Amino acid sequence: MGRWGSLPAEIRSMILEMVAEDYRFKSEQYALAGYASVCREWQPVFEPRNFQRLVLDQERISDLEQVMSTKQRRDYLEHLFLRVRLNDYDCTVCKSKEDYGTIRNNNDIFSTAIWNLLVILSKWTGFAGSRRQQGLTLELGAFSPSDSKHAFRDFHLEHNYPYQEKKDLETHWEGYKLRADKLGLDSLNDPYHWWANGRRDDVSLESKQRIMGTLTINPNLPQFSAFFQAFPKVEIITGLLIRRQFYRKIAANSLGKLLRETFTNLRWFRHEAWHDVDPQQQSSFEKDYKRLISWHLPNTLRELYIFEDFNKLLHPERSTKRANPSLGRALSKSSRYLENLSAAFLVDAKDFFPNLWPANEQNSNVIPWENLRKLALTSRLLHPKIGRGKINKLLIAAARAAAFMPKLEVMEIWNGGEGHACLFRYNNNAGEPKIIWACNWGSHVQLDQNVIHCWANLPRHGQHPHGNLTTVVHRLRRGRKQVKTYAATILHLKLRSSVLDLISDYQVFWEEYNHSKG
Structure with missing residues (x-):
């Protein structure tokens, strides 16, 4: 020294x-x-x-109040990740769906952890006068350490997964390469868990259900049932993040309770969840999620990012599923006060513009999206097997909707999957409107003149000296054989950071890169 x-x-x-x-x-x-x-x-x-970013499990929550006892340390904190650790399991049950006792135990662990954390955070008041007026991001996730030790050896399921914040991404593929070298994936051979020579050919439905459980907040736990009239109100949380890193869902009705009762200053919510492998459970989730969208989004919310994930191993038939129309209509109604919105796969753009299709008379009573600046939606209509007439109607409906979005800067409608990638973009950031149409299919990549006309005649274009609409049409570079997942389309999105969290984006593209490994 x-x-x-x-x-x-x-x-x-x-x-x-x-x-x-x-x-x-x-x-x-x-x-x-x-x-x-x-x-x-x-x-x-x-x-x-x-103290900028803290990662907790349920056993470390009790230390949080003492460690963060000073206002100065709380001002340092920007991101708090509650990563709930569920109980281990072994090969006697890894191929079976969780039984009632396991589900109840998981719910109790999760509920207690959430409650204990919120009680502490509810005491952190007065953040608006601090030097960090943006508040705090709360990230939620739950996993069992055993989830990565059986049929699913996914790197991001592991407890020591190294990519936790932006600076970790500067190492590029380093963490993945180190892990591959350590495991020797090319020689991985575990027939009991469907692994052969580094490849995973198939997985039973029950094994999928084991890692894709749904966690529900239990209001009847004895340690807080006497106080459970409502959740603690937490004013310091301004961002809620649930990433795709873990397959387990948080029940939509539990999320609705948190949004409705707890987060009184929530500005943005990013929800990445996996499509359920059980059709009945997925249907139940969508029913509850519609209620969340319709009734439980807080009036302070300005940014909403929804992503429903799927892959070929878990969902071999997912690409043919039609999105629930009622979800799209509900989101359309409840999004009128938002500034940024992205919804991928759970809803379809077709249902987001329900009253604006060319077959309908344009409704003069449409409630405008007064504040919406950025909008990203997916649609299964952007597919090589769909007729161009339906695609044109979708893009015309989008133009009609844009007429009710006076502050719109960017709208992107996209789709992607095995063999196909497609993107439509409207961009008016600099007062020089442009539309882009790009896909990797079709012998002639063209955009219908009626579509161009509708977008060119938006009322706002006459307000700018360079208001003439520019149209760009091109073929995406990757051919149909090269496109394995939706990741190929996300690469081209201007609103890429809205569609997926940065860490999630990184995971998705590594998985596509490593697709041949299973």
């Missing part, structure tokens, strides 16, 4: 900043936390980073 003290203050500061910025997941797990305790000079450099 004597030699350290002899260095000029500017040099010491530069070294500390370099150490902090160069910290990676390969480093000693708690090394960065220890740096803050070396001396007072080091503390203001490392402590803000140490």
